Amino acid sequence: MSPTDLIDKPAPADTSLLTRRVTVAPGMCGAGSLFFGQLGDWTWEAVKAATGTNVYAARSADGHPTYLSFYYFRVRGSRHIQPYGIAFGDEFDVTSRVFDLGPQSVMTLHRLSRPGTPATGLDPRAFHEEQREDCLYVENYNRWISRSHPDSNEGLVEASPAGHRHEHLPPLPAEHSPRGICGRARKAGTFHPGGIPGRTASAPYTTTYTLDRVRDLNGAGLMYFASYFAIVDTALLRQWRALGRDPRGFSRRTVVDHRIGYFGNADADAELTLTVRLWHSDTVAGDEIADVAVTEAATGRLLAVCSIQQLLEDS
């Protein structure tokens, strides 16, 4: 009856795996970041089911609220299924699996498939190396954090919830750990420090954005992870217009790979600087990768790094 009814309860032998049949509701899709927000909610659900920790009300051993924050978020699709091409009424089987990344982190993989697609487990190698055109693949690397100052969203620190269990979760093969990718992106301010083979970058485009207390804060007063998607899209749309492109085409992009590394939070009304570098394919017209860095204007503090591969409608 509910759009997120479980169709398979996790078996006692493997609480790391969760499967649901979903009918997409208006609040899960559209032009904005609602779909990404829904993916994140599924991650929280899966982590709660797999670890037994109440992620919605977790506290550290010393009693402070601790949040299952998003550190790395990747969505891979195709021309057949992509985050901005989902409409209400669409049906998916959502398969989720949670992996051990130590006491303060957790890795969750989701695969969205159309009902009727042959079901398989969620093996990290298959997930990364055998992607199907008719499935959407999501990686969420989360870290447990806590505020170091009650009234500020700066200086968030790692803080695992009291009694958090993780040793029973399946391990993630080292070659599929996102830690190295994130560490390098954080250091370099980009997922592409050495450029991108077969692509040429245009001159960087820079714009500013004021963190919006009407739109961008979550229920704990922190910058909402899904808002980063909308904020980055705001910069991409401004650049799109500056390039003289038809804005309607922006709404018809196909986003086949979307990655965000979350490296900082900020308070409402903070001024952000967004720098976009577009990497055009040397061989395929209309295939481009937007390489975006989000910093706090006043301090230069890096808040996020983003890489978005998009196909233009006429490509």
Added chain:
Amino acid sequence: MSPTDLIDKPAPADTSLLTRRVTVAPGMCGAGSLFFGQLGDWTWEAVKAATGTNVYAARSADGHPTYLSFYYFRVRGSRHIQPYGIAFGDEFDVTSRVFDLGPQSVMTLHRLSRPGTPATGLDPRAFHEEQREDCLYVENYNRWISRSHPDSNEGLVEASPAGHRHEHLPPLPAEHSPRGICGRARKAGTFHPGGIPGRTASAPYTTTYTLDRVRDLNGAGLMYFASYFAIVDTALLRQWRALGRDPRGFSRRTVVDHRIGYFGNADADAELTLTVRLWHSDTVAGDEIADVAVTEAATGRLLAVCSIQQLLEDS
């Protein structure tokens, strides 16, 4: 397991009534309009359960998509429970009931109560006349509509889905029908055509807003009903700043009554004009009602009328 698991399936004798136990997830709350979006999703769920019509993929008899659009949306709360005071981890029992308003409309009431609150049915008289301080009350009046031009969000027309059943639903007592209120508000451009007794209005504040294709469109390309809440809040925050008030206080308002009448839709990039008139209580400091009209700037077409009673934090 899922945050929206049903705790009581609707009994065959009364499919109009639906009850769920909910744990609020990050995607259901926060400063923006996510909570209102969630309420609307519950309305769709309740209407589907009560009428058997698949609201997510409805079509008219001639095969065109038809949408269960929001025409009137009211949320009433208190200092104890209000839309902007909900955090993830909060638990509610959500009781919903769907009423007959003819072949092209439907009325849904929701009551949110804390688990453990004595359960009662959802009788319209009690709903309107016996409100508890510890419950949140929601009225959604929806109309079935269809696009009259496939590429435009203007000129939406009424269009009931093929085979839509409604005669079995409980009738809504005439005194609780929203039709009169909406008709008058649409004609006058305000819910308060005769002023508000015991309150004095300040000079109108006007601002403009460009309909944002990154944030404001739903999965069918229409202006998303929940976005109206964020757009109106954008105007209220600008006025708040213009009055020299501390923006942090805006995030700490208590909204005890929020009404929107949806009278038009618009396309992305449309310029909107928002006019806000603040009605201050003559006796209670910090108790004000924002009376807002949203029009399309180019044509003067009325898109929405809004009335928000808010209590400032120091009141």
